[in-house]
Amino acid sequence: MKYLIVEDERFAYLELKRMMAKLCPDYILVGRTESVADTILFLENNTVDFMLMDIRLADGNCFEIFDQIQISIPVILTTAYDEHAIRAFKLNSIDYLLKPVEEDELSFALKKLQQQHSAKESTFDYKKIEEALLGSQKKNRFLVQMGDTYNHININDIAFFYSEEKVVFLHTISDKKFVIDYTLTQLESQLDKKTFFRVSRNCVANITSIKKISKYFNSRLKLTFQPECPHEILVSRERVADFLKWVDGWN
Template structure:
């Protein structure tokens, strides 16, 4: 954890450092910066720290001027001998507001609150990533199909493409066999790995191996031919061409 100290009183700065090291020995301390000008210069030359401990009244003015000129996302614990700045402090990324002389327990509580928020934010980000990025293990490895009275399981790697005809979804294998699926083409698209299958248009969802030819077509579109497919008009719209090429090139 990297902590920057902005404090114009050297004894107060030394006390802060001692208290932080006592309760958080692994913390890496930066500073002490004792003015607005030095602080602005520091931020323009260094990456943002994890946490800032900042006195409100500095040698050359009120520290809020720093954050008016330098846009930061770093949480701040403000320290001051006065309480009239509390409302303003919480408008500038403040997670706490400590009055001098600083009680070591209050400082420890404030830093612990920052760490708890950091852990919670990390967990929430991981949850969000899991929601946005499909888990590869959730993709189907095979599809259950019926052929007359017979039920059969088709491995995904044996599938050439899926297509929709008259609101019925079909699965076609690399051997040219065709089966009816109970799911819609939209539902099927969500069940297969997008690294291996691409939605060409509203009627076709194709594997990479099934694509036999790609040709330029009018209005910046592409025309595609698929193995074991007699449809001569499989077109990729101009809007999807870029995504299609990116998929081919990954």
């Protein structure tokens, strides 16, 4: 079996490599990636049977990879998250290793992986594990800079987030905007999905800021915000069903 190690910490990578060579000498390590971007590029051009993957990477968390490309191979996650999150992994039949990784734990995870591979089972639901991990870790405020000072904006005071020329802005209900150091993809995983929704490629909206939903040509929807959004926001035909379900409270 061929595998990839996704780990941005050099020592952690070397330890995984050493233990894998000892436990499964016939397995082939095809490479190492350290970031979301590098992993996506690698997987688009290479094939592996499974991955050992750290959740927190150099440029974000591993779930951004699953959001951008289709992954059907098993992943053994390595994480420094607490036991509550780890129990959630177990309930969703996901293999995991709590850092620092112990050899016997890696051995157990590999045996489970081998059994599922032999049985040709496919029980890995990455969306469920993302929700289980991040569900209890939603942001309730954001740090913003105002001149030479810093302040915080409570989540209930945010109308929407939007991107413009690769810059992401936080727009408040009081019609103020601030630059923040997050991507919209990162925000999707950090915000309460009952309140916020990725309504378009360049906007994540608070349900309370949407004042009008209008039908638009080509089966799309046009949104009107209060306060007004600097850009016209259209819900694509592909997003309409999920968007309306969210508005109807089924998220």
